[in-house]
Amino acid sequence: MRFYEYESKALFRRHRLPLGPGQRVNSAAEARQAFGEIGGPVVLKSQVLSGGRMKAGAVKFAESADEAAEHFQSIMPIVVQGESARSVLVERKSAVAQEYFVAITWDGRAKKPVLVFSDMGGIDIEEVAETHPEHVSKTHFSSILPLSPRIAKEAVGAAGVTGAALNRLTPIVFELMKIFLAYDLTLAEINPLARLEDGSFVVLDGHVDMEAEARGNHKKLLEELGIGEDETRQARPPTDFELAGARVNAVDHRGVAGNVVEFDGNLGLVIGAGGGSLTLFDAVRQHGGRPANYCEIGGNPSVKKAEALTQLILSKPGVEKLAVMMNVVSNTRVDIVARGVIKGCIAAGRDPAETIAIFRIPGSWEDEGFKILRKYGVEYCDRSVSMHDAAGRAVAKIS
Amino acid sequence: MPGLFIDVKVDPEVAKDAGIAAKLEEVCPVGIFVAAASGVEIDEQNLDECVLCDLCIEAAPKNGVRVIKLYES
């Protein structure tokens, strides 16, 4: 879960990382006032989660209060990669001598945190790593042994930095390592970290991602930062349909019938489980089908949940038919899902036999499930029909 | 709304027994039985959640509880 820049910096400030004066503003008047309080040239930055603000013209410099107010007005409406600005951050413009890059993330191969440091900050780090590998260091560190500043020192030194800069950078990098582990982050990045002309350091831009699974461990912090529990902070904000899907899954604690993602097609999908859904969504598209949604059922959901999910999908305008498909199931029961989707069709005022294009869930309790499907005249198949072919049958019924 | 797939019939004599009512409420994993003051009541909302575990049939005297699969008739 991604933090806005102002939230990342609020977290950094708690840990006394060096930050210049700045204020988050929501109006031109506030921008004007912020300029006065900061007292000098400022930078105004759109608060969006996506990258590419500079390119979109959503970062501007102001030399006067009037200019700050003007820039606020021009920055706020700019949509960056489909995302509207939440607010604008006004910060003092610094006299930068050099920019550094520091980031910590997880390395799934080493299964340890990895610290990436460079004395060539401000630009794309992947590019720096290719063109100037000697200026980029990568250092893995333990997640169970006590953290030690020498790791930070070695990382800074390995990128070719020495002298006063090394001694001033080490505690900053070390603090970021501590923050990374303390808050279950999946990314803690400062870029650029600037050395000013007077030799001091300041965090110019920062970026923090917290693992969604760990949100429960950091409720107090999230509350203090004003991050709501329903903010998913995915690549795009959830649609109403997706939020309704999340409510379906919260009906009870039995199994999963959710993770709904909206698409604009005409074939509704009740699919599962994790890997099976990915496989089936691909299969539908390979046959030229247009899915109305992605979703996942699994872990033996209740009849009510499967019913509510079915009803929700059928309520979406333009959904002509439904394909109910999973990999061979062992925990989820075929008969329970069959009951749920049939009830969902009926609740939506649709005939199950007409609406369900294909039911392909083989496995646990399939004989019982198939009895139910026969009774309602729903077309079904067992494991002898592949997931791919089942998807093909569903698509064929629509076009 | 009664169940679309499952119906549960409790023998009227058995239904009056408070002890059996409590037992049925306890064993059913999906909350179909409610032990009320008058004996066993059926929560129709949960009938279709029946997982066919037969625990209620085992908990009651012989033929005291019958689970009917409506999709078989």
Place this chain on the structure above:
Amino acid sequence: MSILISKDTKFIIQGITGREAVNLTRENLDYGARIVGGVTPGRAGRDVYGVPVYDCVRDVVRKEGSLDGSVVSVPPKFTRDAVFEALENRIRLVVVVTENVPRREVAQMVELATLRGARIIGPNCLGIISPDEAKMGGVGGPAANTRQAYTKGNIGVMSRSGGMTTEIASTLTAAGLGQSTCVSIGGDAIVGTSYAELMPLFEADPETRAIAIYSEPGGRMEAELAEWIQANNSRLPVVAFMAGRFMDEMKGMRFGHAGTIVEGKEDTTAEKIKRMEQAGISVAERIEEIPRLLEKRLAEVK
């Protein structure tokens, strides 16, 4: 032969009185597993399908002697500690079923396992099965369903998806190709044991003659496998199925498992397929192509 587990594997279930754990205890026992105890703090003295329950792993060890493995099925909050407890009681194979464990805690579990010379499978996995030998975890479900999908043979299966482990095994079984061992390795961004880390075990297993894997977007595990195969000149032909191709166009969106997200170019299915093919891995477009591709590759080896 098989890898990781056999009929003789003596193991315990941590969190044995939980709803899911009760089911998998029954399913594993029915499949012939040797479960000598279970652990749920405060429930010592009870039993689950005849398996005695203890408060601590230590107490099982005192009663039963050293243990080979443990299946951990406890809520996410308690998972790291349960795994530490298993490791500190000299258990060398820990299967972690629990989903939604933050990756910092997973990394800590894995780091301690490495220090102790132990192996973790999972988290967020369905475990391990060596058909007709034993299973550890919920893979395949009830014993009758398991026997329908899994048969003994020469194909090793590794999968980031528990459900797809069974779909692949079932497809192989229908084509007359049995399995040596199938491992559901887990769907998280960090898992105890990756494809590449299981390869030396399959390589050393005379029963295993080829490998089938299920893979998806996110992470570097497929690239790691490709590198391992090339660096070690593996004797085993590998066939991979790649799911989630649609995700290449949907950067930053998470689907399916926690580890399934396209963050950079290397995470995409297109890039993964390219790397695997360069390493000589055959990539199937559909699940049902796996048996034919395996037979073709096996014929080339002969």
